[in-house]
Amino acid sequence: MKKNSPSNLSGVLFFPITPFAANGDVNDAALAEHVQRGVAQGPGAVFAACGTGEFNALEVGEFETVVRVAVEATAGRVPVFAGCGGSLPQAKQFAAAAKRAGAQGLLLLPPYLVSCPPEGVANYVEQLAASTSLPLIVYQRNNAVFTPPTATRVARLPNVIGFKDGLGNLDAMQRIVLAVRSGIGNKPFQFFNGMPTAEMVQPAYRAIGVPLYSSAVFCFAPEIALGFYGALERNDTARVEALLQNFYAPLVELRNEVPGYAVSLVKAAVRLNGIAAGPVRAPLVEPTPKHLEQLERIIAAGRALAGPKSAAA
Template sequence: MFDGVLFFPVTPFTASGAIDRAALAEHVGRGLDAGPGGVFAACGTGEFHALDPEEYGEVVSTAVETAAGRVPVFAGTGGPLPLARRFSRIAQEAGADGLLLLPPYLVESPAAGLVAYTRQVAAASDLPVIVYNRSNALFTPDAAAEVARMDRVVGFKDGVGDLDRLSRTVLAVRSALAGSGKPFQFFNGMPTAEVTVPAYRGIGVELYSSAVFCFAPEISHAFHRAVTTGDQDTTDLLLREFFHPLVSLRDKVPGYAVSLIKAGIALRGHDVGGVRPPLTDPAPQHLERLRRIIDAGLEIVERTAKEAGR
């Protein structure tokens, strides 16, 4: 079971467009040194959508080898059903500890179809599965409860942000699993999840993806510490001066939820290459804005640490 800040590494590419395994190992290693609660490789931030099966295997195996058992490594899977099953088997062969099930390709799916999709992907390997509620994979509370009862499904991640529906989903899953003793966790999977963490925590969803951890683990940890200890002043300060400006910048261009993360890593001194089409790298003026946002966040972390005597 997971605890703390969850790390979703990017997938570095060389100038020729190949997977840069050395850069990936360094990126994952740096993240591990910063103390995450788990690593989620080849997921949304890792451009799962842009990887072929062979490349996917390279990414997952590199993350597993670098982690060396220090924390669990989950891998993304999803897309067309035959490929999702194939990705799941590759992840198991690479030594992953579990899977994050991303949406099927393009089509809008009825609840019964999502349940069947989850069941078939889960059956393709022996790995535990976290389902991801987002985009065209929208689970009703009843469907979420049904998949939660599946032996291999161990978590539900929400990337929609409908708190009314999520609250009903959490209660439906808890009711479905009552008395079973089955461990099950809920995750906040919203882009730049920190901005919704206070609201999600109010309905019992405390774990979250932190893309910021990729390039500024100091800020990510400072926010997590503030929100979990009830330090409202620091929580509000980081939201106001760092996370909200980052979201404003992110929303300027589709795909910046990934592009800005890679750019942030480069700004902190580790080149991981650009993004693959159809995503685009940030414009120069947006890079400069990102630099200022990061500097502001780091300054807050340094100042509050001094005030707290850390």
Template sequence: MADGVLSFPLTSFRADGTLDADGFRAHVAAQIATGPGALFPACGTGEFFSLDEDEYRRVVTIAVEEAAGRLPVVAGTGYGWAQAARFARIAEDAGADALLVLPHYLTAAPQDGLVAQVEHLAARTRLPLIAYQRGQVALTAAAFRRIAALDTVIGLKDGHSDLDRLQRLTLAAPEDFLFFNGAATAEIQARAYAAIGVPAYSSAVHAFAPEIANAFFTALRGGDDGTVDKLLRDFYVPLVELRDRVPGYAVSLVKAAARLRGRPVGPVRAPLTDPAPADLAALKSLLTTGLDLVGASL
């Protein structure tokens, strides 16, 4: 998975809020065509939190069908362990290769509870698990060792960007354990994560501008600091500043940018909201700049 940008496809909805299965299939096919390292349907960018079980089944099934064994499909699951296990069974039946275990719902929990959450899920699915620490989930080294010792737990995605804590976890990990940079707009911190041994990262930008995401990935891996700096300065940092204006823009802006490029992804579902007109105009200008930097067009 570290050999290419990780794709987190958007879930397509129609104007009335219903699932657009055909639109999602077209979007996933286009994502796969750009050569990502893996496909992560029905995760945060894919609005897992807004899908019912039937919609989730269709989304994961379509992703598996389009991937056709060419790359791993890692489906999202979450809420409490009982509900996460229900989604896990659906993902198993649909043919997913693994699961990304999203943070549990609402409440803070002690370290023993965070471990038990993963233990309960691991006991109820055959699929490999990648734990995701973000929000109310922040593992100590001791708790991480217990989770990493489970036979089917193969990785950890980090969204806290606490590199001191994360370095302690990487040093405590079994051999060949997978780590992923899951920071919002992960490219901003990709160098720092790579410096402590975490080169793989998810890219929301890949969902609407794979040309930019792949150009950044190639420059980063090739040591082309000039290109990395230019893309960060002129595209990624302004994107983060725009994203931070409104809660939920981490998903809403991504979907809006995909629509600007004619992708059939539709609107976001509540409680998210689509960007305001002024923010949409700023996004279009920024997207044009980013594409120009890599020799592509809107």
């Protein structure tokens, strides 16, 4: 039985990596194994071909393959969302491909490289939303920055069901949460923490009414991700602080050593679990041997602290 619907998510959200074979193609079998293993651990949803899944490195045909494999591997147990973004014509192509592949929703990533005002970002969302019947979660990060009025404007669109924040400005996000809630009436709508290694700031996001978050850690250590989520749900402050201090903070320090490590380290960690994930695609780079050793030590420390996944499964 399906645990969540696309418009009513809960639990830890799984953002799988995209495995590549030795010849550079998408490795369908490794992706299916990765998604099946993850779904077996009980996430709230699968977000395929998004940031951790190297959406930026995929062409439309590969993207459709990734989403289709994820949908088939999930087998209806939880909703599958697909990444979407780039130029407006490209975003429409990705949205159409996601629907063909069976995705139940889209995570709308920022337009590529251009500087644009909030009104322009809202126009982008409106035009993309009009081109698809799939539910949309709007992602605020990088150049896609919303004000409370423009966030409310897109939240009123019939198929926009959520707003994800990757900026980390809690004052601004609190004002957006308040404005959207007061401006959309009784429409079902959810807010997400989309910061890299979101667990580091999730206690603060929960305090402003943002209970959902992306977990890249779930890709390679679901027991840690679920242990942290369960501790949050139980208000187990000691367990939360221990995991932040001894696992998440060291992971963030390592992540910050090299641009792009937010993806490269996750993919390397998936390989450590026996999945043939292959390398990251350029312009990302692989972790150095020294950094891989650090990563293994950090993961071991997190697993020692995670404990049972009681509240999250």
